[in-house]
Amino acid sequence: MANRMIPRLLQAPAVALLLVWMIVPLSMTIFFSLIRYVLNSSNRPEWTTPSLSNWRGLGNFQYVLENDDFWVAIANSLMIVCSILVLTVILGLAIAMLINRSFAGRGIVRVLLISPFFVMPAVNAVLWINMILDPVLGLQGIAVGAMNSMVDGLRDFPILGHFFALWPQLEPISFRAAQTSAYAVIMMVTWQWTPFAVLIFMTSLQSEDESQKEAAILDGASAWSRFINLTVPHLARPIAIVVMIQSIFHLSLYAEIEIVSRGNGNTNLPYLIGEFASNNIGAASATGIFAVILANIVAIFLLRMIGKSLMD
Amino acid sequence: MAAVTDRSKLGHLIWPALAWAVAIVFFFPIFWMVFTSFKTDADAVKPEHLLFFTPTLENYVNMAQNYDYWRFATNSAITSVFATMISLIVGIPAAYAMAFDPSAKTKDILVWMLSTKMLPAAAVLYPMTFLTKNFLGIYDTHFLVILVLCLINLPIVIWMLFTYFKEIPKEIIEAGKMDGVTTWGEIKDILIPLAWGGIASTALLTFIFCWNEAYWTVRLTTIDAATLSKLIEGNRAPEGLFFGRLSAVSTAAVAPIIVLGWFCQKQLVQGLTFGAVK
Numbered sequence: 001m002a003n004r005m006i007p008r009l010l011q012a013p014a015v016a017l018l019l020v021w022m023i024v025p026l027s028m029t030i031f032f033s034l035i036r037y038v039l040n041s042s043n044r045p046e047w048t049t050p051s052l053s054n055w056r057g058l059g060n061f062q063y064v065l066e067n068d069d070f071w072v073a074i075a076n077s078l079m080i081v082c083s084i085l086v087l088t089v090i091l092g093l094a095i096a097m098l099i100n101r102s103f104a105g106r107g108i109v110r111v112l113l114i115s116p117f118f119v120m121p122a123v124n125a126v127l128w129i130n131m132i133l134d135p136v137l138g139l140q141g142i143a144v145g146a147m148n149s150m151v152d153g154l155r156d157f158p159i160l161g162h163f164f165a166l167w168p169q170l171e172p173i174s175f176r177a178a179q180t181s182a183y184a185v186i187m188m189v190t191w192q193w194t195p196f197a198v199l200i201f202m203t204s205l206q207s208e209d210e211s212q213k214e215a216a217i218l219d220g221a222s223a224w225s226r227f228i229n230l231t232v233p234h235l236a237r238p239i240a241i242v243v244m245i246q247s248i249f250h251l252s253l254y255a256e257i258e259i260v261s262r263g264n265g266n267t268n269l270p271y272l273i274g275e276f277a278s279n280n281i282g283a284a285s286a287t288g289i290f291a292v293i294l295a296n297i298v299a300i301f302l303l304r305m306i307g308k309s310l311m312d
Numbered sequence: 313m314a315a316v317t318d319r320s321k322l323g324h325l326i327w328p329a330l331a332w333a334v335a336i337v338f339f340f341p342i343f344w345m346v347f348t349s350f351k352t353d354a355d356a357v358k359p360e361h362l363l364f365f366t367p368t369l370e371n372y373v374n375m376a377q378n379y380d381y382w383r384f385a386t387n388s389a390i391t392s393v394f395a396t397m398i399s400l401i402v403g404i405p406a407a408y409a410m411a412f413d414p415s416a417k418t419k420d421i422l423v424w425m426l427s428t429k430m431l432p433a434a435a436v437l438y439p440m441t442f443l444t445k446n447f448l449g450i451y452d453t454h455f456l457v458i459l460v461l462c463l464i465n466l467p468i469v470i471w472m473l474f475t476y477f478k479e480i481p482k483e484i485i486e487a488g489k490m491d492g493v494t495t496w497g498e499i500k501d502i503l504i505p506l507a508w509g510g511i512a513s514t515a516l517l518t519f520i521f522c523w524n525e526a527y528w529t530v531r532l533t534t535i536d537a538a539t540l541s542k543l544i545e546g547n548r549a550p551e552g553l554f555f556g557r558l559s560a561v562s563t564a565a566v567a568p569i570i571v572l573g574w575f576c577q578k579q580l581v582q583g584l585t586f587g588a589v590k
Contacts (some may be wrong), residue, residue, distance in 0.1 A: 018425055029438070273435065
């Protein structure tokens with residue numbers, strides 16, 4: 001039996017650490033979600049200490065479920081994650097196909113392409129929302145202003161001027177508004193994670209069976225049918241990996257949301273929890289439990305999908 | 313036949329040009345950040361100085377003097393290095409046991425480990441703050457940041473190492489056992505030299521994730537153990553008043569990682585695919 005002891009001992013520290021990490025804070029969250037617990041209350045000072053006597057049962061959960069912000073946050077979380085997944089997979093595939101042949105400077109192209117992946121999320125958000133997307137001072141504002149003055153200039157032209165007079169003045173878009181800031185978040189995260197998808201698809205494309213492709217060419221298969229029937233099935237597993245890893249990271253997206261849309265209503269679950277937690281710990285914890293449930297649904301789905309193939 | 317050659321010649325020009333264009337578009341925001349960091353705050357928001365301006369190092373000097381950049385950078389470096397080292401020290405033996413001595417439960421343990429990564433940080437933030445502030449007294453210490461960085465990256469470290477170790481023929485390890493090598497000897501003298509490339513890419517990726525981490529490091533620190541993420545979050549200027557300064561701080565925060573990433577591109581590609589894409 002001694003030889004089963006050693007592998008167990010080797011795994012023990014990792015398993016123990018993760019077990020404590022999972023169980024201790026999570027059980028506290030469960031406890032807090034079942035009691036009335038606020039940080040400041042002049043009327044009910046007894047609620048400011050966590051104790052069993054403030055038992056509220058499922059009241060916090062009911063409060064959260066009846067709160068419109070919660071549903072907005074859920075819808076927004078899913079919308080943001082799904083948009084990013086679709087965009088990065090499509091862009092990643094297109095770019096990987098594009099650079100999957102040798103040409104002058106391919107090494108440099110790869111270095112340039114991968115760079116956004118290394119940018120820290122906080123910098124990514126600050127950079128995009130200020131210097132690129134700002135409607136007045138950012139490149140967006142400057143570009144829109146330049147277009148407008150160009151069209152203005154063209155209006156004075158003899159005959160063509162009548163045509164340009166019909167053109168509307170362009171309005172820059174403010175990405176700090178509730179309706180648009182989700183798009184800003186999608187844009188910046190897609191920029192950061194497309195390189196990741198490109199790298200994985202590229203690695204996979206390089207191992208594609210060339211002889212099979214050549215046979216298909218000889219049989220007169222079109223480029224499109226070669227792509228659909230040979231390349232896409234070959235990429236199924238890398239696509240699954242890209243989707244899984246990104247889901248893990250994007251469900252807990254925070255820095256981008258906080259910097260882009262502080263307080264304007266464009267929230268996701270982690271951000272909403274943060275908002276509640278500024279005072280109402282009970283509600284924040286209940287929302288946290290919902291977030292755990294949502295993450296688990298996604299996790300089960302994803303791990304089923306690829307867990308088996310990863311073990312082979 | 314001639315038509316076909318013409319078409320493919322054209323293709324030889326168009327595709328590389330398109331690839332270059334895409335690469336430049338993707339790199340542009342980073343270039344723009346570095347470019348803006350050499351403008352004064354006033355020049356940075358003037359359209360007439362969009363491309364032509366007198367470059368200045370003022371922002372970098374200012375940053376070193378007023379923002380205490382080096383303290384944040386040192387904290388980032390210390391916590392990332394230690395967290396990476398510790399997660400490797402914990403992860404290598406675990407992944408070794410899972411890869412070469414798997415039991416019926418190994419797969420479940422691996423999947424469970426990855427599922428802890430899906431636990432939303434926000435859900436357990438308050439308990440963590442509560443515990444570390446009120447009971448353990450380790451809030452805003454390097455120890456806490458290192459511990460948390462370790463814990464959030466451990467699942468990925470073990471997964472990556474596991475996929476690399478599985479590539480090593482079992483016979484090599486078995487042969488070591490026959491020769492009476494101890495477990496420690498097997499890890500040190502056989503496994504680590506054989507899987508060196510995989511371990512290096514795991515370390516690199518973990519280091520990058522630690523450096524860029526922005527949720528826990530911002531929320532579990534105030535001053536003493538605050539990292540570069542905290543510096544950026546704290547200094548985002550409202551409505552573009554300080555584009556020059558902001559660019560300089562941002563450039564200084566991401567430059568070390570981008571340069572590191574460039575040098576280790578090949579290993580990273582391997583690491584990122586979790587060894588699952590060949």
